[in-house]
Amino acid sequence: MMSALTSTTTQITSLADYHIHDLQQQWQPCKTRKYRSMKEIMRKARRMEIVHIDDDGGGDNDDKNCDEYSEVLCMQCSLGDNAEELLLCDKCDRGFHMLCLKPIVVRVPIGPWYCPSCSGYNSSRENLKRISQKKIIDFFGIQQSSQSMVKYTPQVTDVRRRRKRARPLMLRKKQRRLVQFTPTEDPARRLQQMRTLASALIALNMEFSNELTYMPGMAHRSSNQAMFENGKMQVLSKEDIETLESCRAMYKRGEYPPLMVVYDSFEGYTVEADGLIKELTLIAEYSGDVDYLKNREYDDCDSLMTLISAKDPSNSLVVCPDKRGNIARFINGVNNHSPESRKKKNLKYVRYNINGECHVLLVATRDIGKGERLYSDYNGDENEYPTHYFI
Numbered sequence: 327m328m329s330a331l332t333s334t335t336t337q338i339t340s341l342a343d344y345h346i347h348d349l350q351q352q353w354q355p356c357k358t359r360k361y362r363s364m365k366e367i368m369r370k371a372r373r374m375e376i377v378h379i380d381d382d383g384g385g386d387n388d389d390k391n392c393d394e395y396s397e398v399l400c401m402q403c404s405l406g407d408n409a410e411e412l413l414l415c416d417k418c419d420r421g422f423h424m425l426c427l428k429p430i431v432v433r434v435p436i437g438p439w440y441c442p443s444c445s446g447y448n449s450s451r452e453n454l455k456r457i458s459q460k461k462i463i464d465f466f467g468i469q470q471s472s473q474s475m476v477k478y479t480p481q482v483t484d485v486r487r488r489r490k491r492a493r494p495l496m497l498r499k500k501q502r503r504l505v506q507f508t509p510t511e512d513p514a515r516r517l518q519q520m521r522t523l524a525s526a527l528i529a530l531n532m533e534f535s536n537e538l539t540y541m542p543g544m545a546h547r548s549s550n551q552a553m554f555e556n557g558k559m560q561v562l563s564k565e566d567i568e569t570l571e572s573c574r575a576m577y578k579r580g581e582y583p584p585l586m587v588v589y590d591s592f593e594g595y596t597v598e599a600d601g602l603i604k605e606l607t608l609i610a611e612y613s614g615d616v617d618y619l620k621n622r623e624y625d626d627c628d629s630l631m632t633l634i635s636a637k638d639p640s641n642s643l644v645v646c647p648d649k650r651g652n653i654a655r656f657i658n659g660v661n662n663h664s665p666e667s668r669k670k671k672n673l674k675y676v677r678y679n680i681n682g683e684c685h686v687l688l689v690a691t692r693d694i695g696k697g698e699r700l701y702s703d704y705n706g707d708e709n710e711y712p713t714h715y716f717i
């Protein structure tokens with residue numbers, strides 16, 4: 327079975343393997359893990375298939391077992407070609423080509439793999455189109471529920487900050503300060519935006535969390551120390567920390583950036599702007615459980631993000647939005663091999679030292695118009711995340 331053979335692959339293909347340039351500063355690649363090319367993964371996978379199928383150590387059964395699976399057809403395209411890209415569900419044994427799946431699977435999973443029906447992904451997606459307002463308020467832990475139902479008006483602090491920024495254009499450009507997001511005014515539309523995020527998270531069996539979480543058995547909060555970083559990490563300025571705090575307070579009141587999570591048959595979940603998002607807007611913090619990189623070496627999550635790439639690799643940390651997370655984990659990547667696709671990039675994940683801890687912030691790199699999809703570059707300067715098949 328494909329899933330058995332993949333336990334021998336040693337790479338992690340995840341967002342964690344690349345770092346993001348911060349707005350000015352050079353990024354240090356993570357030396358501990360590297361992506362392999364699809365060709366290389368497949369070459370290994372095929373070799374290991376024989377080793378695993380033949381449990382008795384002899385070679386006699388190889389042909390028999392290969393024959394058993396040579397009949398398998400892809401449930402999407404009904405073809406049995408590209409056998410090395412045909413994943414078998416560990417529950418129903420049905421086959422699916424990695425690129426016929428929606429969203430595509432870019433690498434052979436390391437652990438057990440379940441098809442969309444057996445994982446409940448399809449049904450949960452369909453069942454969750456309508457979620458009540460009360461459920462949304464509970465799901466997002468909104469503190470002042472009434473706020474989510476009223477027209478958005480900027481708080482006094484927001485207005486003051488805007489006035490403060492009314493400086494000559496030259497000066498503003500030079501400072502490159504982060505900008506607070508502006509929620510959609512209409513409360514019904516805001517609720518609809520949040521409903522799309524709740525649906526997507528629930529379909530992936532995830533809880534909403536807008537911050538870094540430190541769970542028992544994973545990294546402790548004290549392990550998140552920016553000084554462990556191998557190289558420099560940009561320190562978030564006092565003014566930008568104020569902006570971040572202000573955004574966090576808005577989130578708690580149910581005031582979110584104008585974003586929709588939509589489902590695309592090729593890209594899977596993806597995020598669209600539902601209103602203008604200005605350049606340098608602080609969209610979200612990349613949230614999820616913080617864990618040691620060494621604990622995730624064999625993790626299938628495709629959304630791991632580097633938090634600290636330490637001098638001593640045993641101190642390296644990743645953010646894992648597999649059980650808890652927010653909208654940041656639904657943002658798709660550009661195809662690094664296509665100049666047209668690269669042009670779609672409109673945001674960056676930036677790692678900052680904030681009061682001695684590291685946090686990853688999602689920042690718009692240009693104005694993003696209503697209806698435009700959000701894209702980042704999963705690879706920065708590196709080409710390790712296999713984006714060859716991305717659109």
Ligand SMILES: C[S@@+](CC[C@H](N)C(=O)[O-])C[C@H]1O[C@@H](n2cnc3c(N)ncnc32)[C@H](O)[C@@H]1O
Pocket residue numbers: 429430431432592593594595596628629655656657658659660661715716717
């Ligand atoms: C961080 S997740 C992004 C959210 C994901 N689309 C989902 O449905 O959960 C990364 C995965 O999204 C898919 N993906 C991201 N960008 C894509 C693109 N441009 N085209 C196709 N698939 C993409 C790939 O399956 C990738 O492994």
